[in-house]
Amino acid sequence: MDTGFDLREHGGVDVFLRDCPTRAVLEVIASKWTMLVLVALEDGRPMRFTELRRRLDGVTQKVLTATLRSLEREGLLAREVYPTVPPRVEYRLTVLGREVGALIQHITDWSQANIDTIRAARRQFDERAAESQDPGPVRR
Template sequence: MHTRHAFIVGAADSPAEEGTSQISRRFAELRRRLDGVTPKVLTQTLRALEREGLLTRTLYPTVPPRVEYRLTGLGRELGGLIQTLTDWSQANITAIRAARREFDERAEQETEPVRR
């Protein structure tokens, strides 16, 4: 699964709405939640998620047509895993940043030329 797929599943299943397993989202709402994602990329990703069984797409025969997306059980399960990973990342960001700094400092020292 691509990173953007996980990102969109996370947007479709916001933690503020846990326990509401049948939330439908319209395209415009998803686009607002995912600032910076182009309509083309969002459309491609939603189609891929539907193909993978992570969401369903319902087209209502209205003028203009109304389309809603809903996570499947599989999509909700993935959303929970994404939330767990997000929580872990936020809880450990200080340690992660410290490890990066230490690594970068060691790498910088190792690449300095030996002076005689």
């Protein structure tokens, strides 16, 4: 965001600087699995680990565990353990998590609405790249 002045001089942050604390937050949010967890929980219904893992096709237990811990650390996710045998654990978004989840849901909706255009652009790009690498007929 171009503010016309250096935010650091006024106690602000600059996400383009490597030590900016907001950059670390962006790194968490920009993860594919983080985005999918946020969308999966965006409706407000708590989910158990196994539900999330089934919902997020392809995620490993290790990656999902790390993602959930990261989201909890950032204050975007609440983890509730129920005193049952075996313990039941549910995950839900916090108010902050619902805010960012709504933003991610918009990106998801945009992606789904534009996938045909994106696929066409990919095909055109790949065709141009293949043509530029084709050396043409071999001359002797």
